Amino acid sequence: MLSRVADNLYWMSRYIERADGMARMIQVHQSQALEYAQNDQQLEEFWQPVLQSICAESVHPAEQGFRKIGKTLLFSSSFANSIFSSISIARENARMVRDQLSEELWLELNNIYLFFHNGDADQLYKQGSDLLLDRITRFSLVFQGLADATIPHSEGWRFLSLGKYLERADQTSRMLDTLNLRTKEPTRADLMSVLRCCIALSAFRQQFRGNLSLKNVANFLLFSEDFPRSIRFCIRAIDHSLHAISGVPTGTFSNEAERLTGSTLAMVNFTDWNQVVAKGLHQTLDELQTTLIEIGQRVFETYVLLPSEIKSLGERSSAQLAQAQQQQ
Amino acid sequence: MSLPSQFQNYTTGHFFDEMFSGDQQLSARAHYQQIFQRFDRLTASEISDRRQQADSSFLEHGITFTVYGDEGGTERIFPFDLIPRVIPESEWSMVENGLRQRIIAINLFLNDIYHGRKIIKDGIIPEEIVNSSKNYRPEMIGFDPPQGVYAHICGTDLIRDDKGNYLVLEDNARCPSGASYLLENREIMKRAFPQTFGGMAVRPVEAYPDTLLKTLEYLSPRKSQKPVCVLLTPGVYNSAYFEHTFLARQMGIEIVEGKDLIAIDSCIYMRTTRGLVQVDVIYRRLDDDFLDPLMFRKESMLGVSGLMDAYLKGNVALANAVGTGVADDKVTYAYVPEMIKYYLNQDPILANVPTYLCWRDSDRAHVLQNLENLVVKAANESGGYGMLIGNQSTKEEREEFARLIEAHPREYIAQPIVSLSRHPTFCEEGIAGRHVDLRPFILYGEDVEIIPGGLTRVALKKGSLVVNSSQGGGSKDTWVLKDF
Numbered sequence: 001m002l003s004r005v006a007d008n009l010y011w012m013s014r015y016i017e018r019a020d021g022m023a024r025m026i027q028v029h030q031s032q033a034l035e036y037a038q039n040d041q042q043l044e045e046f047w048q049p050v051l052q053s054i055c056a057e058s059v060h061p062a063e064q065g066f067r068k069i070g071k072t073l074l075f076s077s078s079f080a081n082s083i084f085s086s087i088s089i090a091r092e093n094a095r096m097v098r099d100q101l102s103e104e105l106w107l108e109l110n111n112i113y114l115f116f117h118n119g120d121a122d123q124l125y126k127q128g129s130d131l132l133l134d135r136i137t138r139f140s141l142v143f144q145g146l147a148d149a150t151i152p153h154s155e156g157w158r159f160l161s162l163g164k165y166l167e168r169a170d171q172t173s174r175m176l177d178t179l180n181l182r183t184k185e186p187t188r189a190d191l192m193s194v195l196r197c198c199i200a201l202s203a204f205r206q207q208f209r210g211n212l213s214l215k216n217v218a219n220f221l222l223f224s225e226d227f228p229r230s231i232r233f234c235i236r237a238i239d240h241s242l243h244a245i246s247g248v249p250t251g252t253f254s255n256e257a258e259r260l261t262g263s264t265l266a267m268v269n270f271t272d273w274n275q276v277v278a279k280g281l282h283q284t285l286d287e288l289q290t291t292l293i294e295i296g297q298r299v300f301e302t303y304v305l306l307p308s309e310i311k312s313l314g315e316r317s318s319a320q321l322a323q324a325q326q327q328q
Numbered sequence: 329m330s331l332p333s334q335f336q337n338y339t340t341g342h343f344f345d346e347m348f349s350g351d352q353q354l355s356a357r358a359h360y361q362q363i364f365q366r367f368d369r370l371t372a373s374e375i376s377d378r379r380q381q382a383d384s385s386f387l388e389h390g391i392t393f394t395v396y397g398d399e400g401g402t403e404r405i406f407p408f409d410l411i412p413r414v415i416p417e418s419e420w421s422m423v424e425n426g427l428r429q430r431i432i433a434i435n436l437f438l439n440d441i442y443h444g445r446k447i448i449k450d451g452i453i454p455e456e457i458v459n460s461s462k463n464y465r466p467e468m469i470g471f472d473p474p475q476g477v478y479a480h481i482c483g484t485d486l487i488r489d490d491k492g493n494y495l496v497l498e499d500n501a502r503c504p505s506g507a508s509y510l511l512e513n514r515e516i517m518k519r520a521f522p523q524t525f526g527g528m529a530v531r532p533v534e535a536y537p538d539t540l541l542k543t544l545e546y547l548s549p550r551k552s553q554k555p556v557c558v559l560l561t562p563g564v565y566n567s568a569y570f571e572h573t574f575l576a577r578q579m580g581i582e583i584v585e586g587k588d589l590i591a592i593d594s595c596i597y598m599r600t601t602r603g604l605v606q607v608d609v610i611y612r613r614l615d616d617d618f619l620d621p622l623m624f625r626k627e628s629m630l631g632v633s634g635l636m637d638a639y640l641k642g643n644v645a646l647a648n649a650v651g652t653g654v655a656d657d658k659v660t661y662a663y664v665p666e667m668i669k670y671y672l673n674q675d676p677i678l679a680n681v682p683t684y685l686c687w688r689d690s691d692r693a694h695v696l697q698n699l700e701n702l703v704v705k706a707a708n709e710s711g712g713y714g715m716l717i718g719n720q721s722t723k724e725e726r727e728e729f730a731r732l733i734e735a736h737p738r739e740y741i742a743q744p745i746v747s748l749s750r751h752p753t754f755c756e757e758g759i760a761g762r763h764v765d766l767r768p769f770i771l772y773g774e775d776v777e778i779i780p781g782g783l784t785r786v787a788l789k790k791g792s793l794v795v796n797s798s799q800g801g802g803s804k805d806t807w808v809l810k811d812f
Contacts, residue, residue: 003599004588095390096564099577103389110390155601245601303601306590 003304005100006159008093010299013147013163015090016109019083020140021171021197025050026070027133028196032189040065049181053174056081070129075122083136084116102150105143112139155245162241162299169234170292172198173285176221179214180282191217198229218281219273231288232268238295239265245303257298264291334368334759335752344492344749345761346413359416359812366524367411367752367759375410375754378520382408391512391570406509407802409753412517413764413784416812417531420780423486423494426678427768428776429668431482434501434655435772436671437664438478441654442468452670453663457687460738461660462708463502463653465616467623471640474547475773478649481540481611482770483507486678486782488749495681495746497765499664501656502648503613506783506803507536507769508571511578513783513805529810531780536769537578540611543773544579547645548608556605558582558598560589560612562630572613586614591634596644609645610635616650658707658741659685681746686737695742696733699726702742703793704733717793719745748793751804753786763787765795766806781806 029050037046043066051057051069059072059079076082080089091113098106115121115135124132147160175197179186191212195201198221207224208216224230239261243250246258253259276284340348347360356364386392386405415423440447441458448455458464483504485497514533518525541557548555561572563585576583588598589607597604612619618628623636638644654660662683665676684691684702695702699718706714716729733740750761768782784804785795795801 001601002582002584002588003601004585005582006601092564095569095573098390098573099583106390107388110388114387304599306599 001100001155001159005097005156007300007304008097009100009156009159010163012090012093012097012109013160014167015086015093016140016143017164017167017171018081019086019090020137021167021175022054022073022081022083022086023133023136023140024199025054025175025197026073027130027137028193030070030129032193036187036189040067043067043069045183049178052181053178054081071125074125074129074132075116084121087113087116097156100151100156102146104150105146108139108143108146112136158241158245162238162245165234165237165241166292166296168229169231169238170289172221172229172231172234173288173292176218177282177285179218180285186214188212194221200227200229203227214281215273218276222276222284223268223271232265235261235265235268242299255298255302257295257302260291260295260298264288264295334370335364337757338752338759339761340750341761342490343747343761343763344488344490346488346749346751346764348752359414359809362524362528363412363414366521378410379754382410382516382520385516386512389512391509391574406797407788408513408516409786409788409802409804410517410520411752411754411759412805412807413751413766413781414528414807414809415781416809418812420808422677423768424778426494426496426676427484427770427778429672429674429677430484430496430499430664431479431770431772431776433664433668433671434482434499435476435478437660437667438649438652438655439476440671442471442651447667447670450670452666453660457659457663457738458654461654461657463616463651463657465651465654467636467640468649468651473649474549474642474645477547477772479652479655480543480547480647480649480772482772483767483782484770486766486768487681487746490747490749492749494678496661496664496678497681498658498661499656500767501652502615504767504769505568505571505613506767506785507540507779508574509803510769510779510781510783510806511536511574513803517805525807528807530807531810533779533781536779537575539771539773539777539779540575541579541581543771543777544581544609544611544645544647546773547647549642549645550606550608555608556598557609557611558584558589558607560584560586560610560614562614562618566613568613575611581611586628586630586632589632589635591632591638594634594638594641594643596632596635596638607644609647611647616653619646619650653708658683658705659687659738662741681743684742686733686740686742691742692733692737695740696730699730699742701745703745704729704740704742707739707741715794717745720791745793748787751784751786753788753802753804755788755790760790762790763793763795764804780808 029047033043033046037043047066047069051059056079059076072079072082074083077085079085091109094101094106094109121132124135147157151157175194179190179194182190191214192201194217195204200221204217204220207220220227220230222231224232227233239250242258242261246254248254248258251262253262335354338354340354347356347364348354349357383405386408392405437447447453448458479501481504483500483506485500486494487497488494510533544557545555558581559572559576561569561583563569566572573583582598584598590597590599590604596607596610598607614630617625619631620633620635621628621631622633636650639646639650662680662685665680668674668676684695686692686695695704702718704716704718716725718726748763748765751764752759753762755762764784764786766782766784769779771777784806786802786804787793787795788802789800792800
């Protein structure tokens with residue numbers, strides 16, 4: 001498969017996952033704010049840690065203050081991770097690799113883009129932001145379903161998975177990190193919100209019987225063996241995709257991306273809550289996020305760049321190149 | 329109670345009408361009978377349903393093109409008209425023979441120009457015309473392109489005059505586009521009017537991608553293995569990008585951008601996740617100028633450094649060859665009938681539109697005196713740009729063109745204003761006559777193969793003669809009928 005095509009598929013998938021996560025994040029926090037943050041100051045205190053965790057502190061909501069933050073995160077064209085931006089970037093990537101996608105997959109993505117582009121999304125938002133946010137999360141689920149059901153599970157599909165799980169691991173870690181960024185001890189409502197953002201509430205309840213605590217929530221989202229949004233699950237999926245792409249057995253490695261993923265997986269597999277506490281939850285999550293970024297860079301170097309191009313780049317400019325890719 | 333006839337207010341005007349003969353008493357031509365009856369009976373709501381169906385199908389499938397310099401809608405659908413253009417087989421076979429004759433002559437001409445130049449020595453075409461053509465490539469002198477063919481894919485534009493005679497308007501021998509619209513139009517028509525279509529014995533067009541791939545594979549320099557063919561696109565912002573992905577997907581070949589290819593030791597490779605893979609044939613949808621920054625435009629980011637070197641050493645084939653543009657220069661065009669006589673010793677089956685060459689003193693004088701009654705065209709432009717239609721122009725525009733012609737006589741030609749044939753078309757005021765042309769697609773591989781019919785383009789603006797998509801044109805499906 002063409003290197004550029006692999007790159008486009010990877011980013012298409014990442015941005016769809018990003019739009020999906022953002023939609024749920026907005027929905028959950030808007031709903032929580034209704035009950036717990038009424039005046040402007042409370043709203044600001046409530047939203048700031050969330051924005052900080054997704055690196056969106058610079059997104060200044062319009063005059064209405066934080067009351068309209070949801071709208072900004074949905075529609076802003078200047079904010080690269082707004083839902084509309086993410087969908088536009090995903091579609092732009094898809095346009096470059098249409099020959100790799102099934103017609104159904106393309107239609108789904110193009111339709112949601114047109115829905116935003118022609119103003120229908122605005123209309124729906126006016127009727128109720130939940131209607132629009134539901135539509136986006138539904139789109140993402142349909143897209144994932146179609147990706148699994150209508151395109152061959154060969155190399156291209158592996159790059160889709162890679163993008164999806166890298167993005168998902170990143171999001172889970174960021175949602176979890178909002179708990180560290182709040183000035184007060186996380187409340188019951190805060191913990192619930194984090195679980196809701198990761199669609200983890202019912203799965204969590206099954207395992208912990210409603211024993212809601214920071215320890216249990218963090219344990220679940222970091223280390224759950226089988227919950228598909230836990231960091232451990234995502235890293236295992238990344239490891240699996242990378243080895244499916246290279247054909248090298250798991251437990252060994254043929255490139256930096258595989259080595260780094262494998263060692264991170266081992267670390268997550270053999271860490272428990274005590275070690276997290278010793279290091280600090282924020283520090284643990286921060287390091288994980290840095291590793292995830294590095295894995296993304298190594299994938300780019302392994303499959304997209306030529307060896308001569310990597311040599312001619314210094315460490316920093318290689319990082320910049322990957323950065324430029326992320327922002328597209 | 330009978331329904332109101334869709335054609336009750338239709339008039340043919342003073343034009344040749346594709347569907348009707350007679351201008352007082354309308355009478356549908358025999359090969360249009362079924363179409364006439366079908367569309368005459370349509371109710372307004374049936375029409376709008378089918379239109380909406382077609383439009384949303386185009387938009388959802390992303391069958392769009394990009395309009396340059398237009399801020400509002402960067403992506404638009406190519407407007408599609410539901411009434412198909414019909415060509416009887418008897419007429420089509422004449423057109424087909426004419427096109428075949430023409431592409432063979434053009435290829436012989438290109439070969440001659442880049443080799444012995446007999447046609448110049450024999451005084452048929454002046455040397456300065458060839459040498460001064462913008463798209464003449466001296467790099468190609470003495471080079472033998474794979475299988476001796478230069479223009480493998482050609483999209484010759486045909487029009488019909490007020491008597492219904494087919495005339496050649498221009499030869500697009502560089503990177504003609506439109507084949508994907510033709511294929512999609514057919515799909516949409518089959519869905520919108522299945523019974524009418526099924527009852528008329530329409531010649532199918534779906535073989536085009538396969539034939540194109542066969543044409544490309546035929547050029548491969550490596551015969552020992554299945555050729556690796558790719559389509560080289562300028563990228564997602566190009567106006568024809570949809571077409572590029574469409575054709576690549578239909579042929580099952582990779583669509584690549586310049587940055588996906590790399591030249592090593594005079595061979596071309598594509599960069600894949602498994603390392604480098606050697607490429608044999610490049611269907612390039614990129615003009616010569618942008619192919620190779622080492623050879624042509626240095627600032628081009630779209631091409632591949634070292635591509636020309638690999639090409640000239642015979643390690644990779646390009647379709648079309650480099651330097652074919654000298655044949656679709658509008659000044660060279662004027663000489664094609666003479667080329668046909670010279671190389672093939674035949675009379676041209678399809679006539680040219682009479683053409684005045686402004687570099688000839690006598691022609692120029694005539695052109696400058698009669699600007700109001702002529703169409704003036706830049707010799708090396710396409711897409712309907714750089715054009716003056718005398719009777720629809722302002723005094724200032726004519727003065728501007730007069731200055732341009734005086735300053736660069738070689739760069740301009742003029743033709744009488746041909747009243748293009750018209751075709752019934754859905755417009756705001758109901759069905760009305762609109763001017764059409766026809767772009768058939770000719771493939772020259774082992775044999776010359778022509779897709780039956782072609783893309784019918786229609787000028788949707790009332791009275792307009794410009795059918796280009798960039799200038800508000802639309803398209804129709806074209807049905808060649810076996811039984812007529």
